[in-house]
Amino acid sequence: EAGVVQSPRYKIIEKKQPVAFWCNPISGHNTLYWYLQNLGQGPELLIRYENEEAVDDSQLPKDRFSAERLKGVDSTLKIQPAELGDSAVYLCASSLDRSGSPAGELFFGEGSRLTVL
Amino acid sequence: SQELEQSPQSLIVQEGKNLTINCTSSKTLYGLYWYKQKYGEGLIFLMMLQKGGEEKSHEKITAKLDEKKQQSSLHITASQPSHAGIYLCGADPYYGQNFVFGPGTRLSVLP
Known part of the structure; x- marks a missing residue:
């Protein structure tokens, strides 16, 4: 079974340029997460989806970040315009139905490493 | 909000040595999870602990959750370079x- 797939693995852009990251979760996983991980730190949640609904986007900087999960499967995270401080690894994770408890195991993709020059 | 602290921040050990990593919560936990991440890669799930006093082992890694469910330790026995x-x-x-x-x-883990 395929794991969580993310692309691109690496992206280098100049500041003020737009960038988009794509995530394909594990088949059957209703919950999808986007995390941001800065060097030397743990991942921080940006947004969580239950199917196609964004149930928590309180940590998403909405002035420049946007995300969508059309049809409740694949998801895209966009930054426009990118700033120097956005350089980080963007991790996507998925899990089974989040409405159950506990959260259960999260399955992570390999991440998309963004460098903003 | 929930905050987790870990200690030590970094650890260098000789191959074959035992080591312990700690995780402390400011609040009672509903579930505690351990993940491992290699540089440039995603996180890999290791273990989940939910009950106070629970202990789980997988190969040479043992994780424990204290009775109050606010502190967990991860212990590696006879460390190997692959544990890095x-x-x-x-x-x-x-x-x-x-x-x-x-x-x-x-x-x-130094060979």
């Missing part, structure tokens, strides 16, 4: 709340 990486604890504070991670402990 960043170990992160994650917490499911309570039902319906978002999963949070600690800052991680960077482990290096």
Whole structure:
């Protein structure tokens, strides 16, 4: 079974340029997460989806970040315009139905490493 | 909000040595998870602990959750270079709340 797939693995852009990251979760996983991980730190949640609904986007900087999960499967995270401080690894994770408890195991993709020059 | 602290921040051990990594929560945990991350890669799930006093083992790694469910330890016996990486604890504070991670402990194992 395929794991969580993310692309691109690496992206280098100049500041003020737009960038988009794509995530394909594990088949059957209703919950999808986007995390941001800065060097030397743990991942921080940006947004969580239950199917196609964004149930928590309180940590998403909405002035420049946007995300969508059309049809409740694949998801895209966009930054426009990118700033120097956005350089980080963007991790996507998925899990089974989040409405159950506990959260259960999260399955992570390999991440998309963004460098903003 | 839920906060997790980990200690030590980094650790360098000689191959074959035992080591312990700690994770402490400011609040009672509903579930505590350990993940491992290699540089440039995603996180890999190791173990989940939910009950106070629970202990789980997988190969040479043992994780424990204290009775109060606020502190967990990860113990590696006879460390190997393959154990090197960043170990992160994650917490499911309570039902319906978002999963949070600690800052991680960077482990290096010298051959």
